[in-house]
Amino acid sequence: MLTLSLIGIGCGDPEQLTRAAVQAINAADLILIPRKGSAKSDLADLRRTICADVLTNQTTRIAEFDLPVRDAGEADYHKGVDDWHEAVAAAWSRTIASQLGDDGKVALLIWGDPSLYDSSLRIARRLDPLPDIEVVPGITSIQALCAAHALPLNDIGEPFLVTTGRRLREGGWPQGVDTVVVMLDGGTAFQSLDPSGLHIWWGAYLGMPDQIAMSGVLAEIGPRIVAARQDAREWHGWIMDSYILKRRP
Incomplete structure (x- = not known):
């Protein structure tokens, strides 16, 4: 057997x-x-x-x-x-x-x-x-990402959605949730969203010696994440990253 x-x-x-x-x-x-x-x-x-x-x-x-x-x-x-x-x-x-x-x-x-x-x-x-x-x-990488940012994933009594970069890019912000976890994003799908009111917690190579973690208001930190991601990908030849988006008033 x-x-x-x-x-x-x-x-x-x-x-x-x-x-x-x-x-x-x-x-x-x-x-x-x-x-x-x-x-x-x-x-x-x-x-x-x-x-x-x-x-x-x-x-x-x-x-x-x-x-x-x-x-x-x-x-x-x-x-x-x-x-x-x-x-x-x-x-x-x-x-x-x-x-x-x-x-x-x-x-x-x-x-x-x-x-x-x-x-x-x-x-x-x-x-x-x-x-x-x-x-x-x-x-999971979701647990490691939350730990890297000392972030509780869900807001009190509220749901969250785990999705892919491809679906976020094609469908936009999902209905009915204010917290979205994005995995398997071959690019930076968050750039396809209107950044107004959005915050991001991003991490790459989580748990590895070269771990990178960045967070902030998406409109401000987003371009820096894009640049850091490109530099890291060129250096390593590959990248594994994920991020959490939260919609705030």
Whole structure:
């Protein structure tokens, strides 16, 4: 029987690992580390660092593999994502079959938590053979962002919405909420909004040594965030960021 553990590892700081995550890492027969190209080698390096810090099981093996790249030029967004998930599942299956066969315990270290804006669970259900899937929750980028700014996410008795940069850009400010969390923004979708009355709390590389956090009135701080984001992306070759917008009178 094949078991796949999706282990939330937080946002890059090994101190964010839970005791359950450490136990799950050491219970694995095989740990998979995806490589996303030289521009994102930091992500694989951090996974290696986590394993070096907490892996004490001498029999656990580590296997690295190249992660397929999504075709960003696909006109049908959902089809492009679906095709990419299929390719990723095939890469997982090949690596597991060559390293472990169809019996044993496999682990994948997932940024943040496997349940929030992460496709690992959907991809795992495409594997052949289908494994028994278990999830170890982790600290999300939303939690790390709020902590970086010492910010309570919700206002008293009020809802908030978690969305993507693409949907914010295409649909504008969502109806019925005054707090919006924006993730997976390939650009700076907040620039598409009327900044009047909006405040922003932005963070990049949360939990990592190069963490950046900026906040303020959107009309004033927005251009500085755009410039800082561009500089950081050029320096690292990649960026992972998220932000919270609140509408104030």
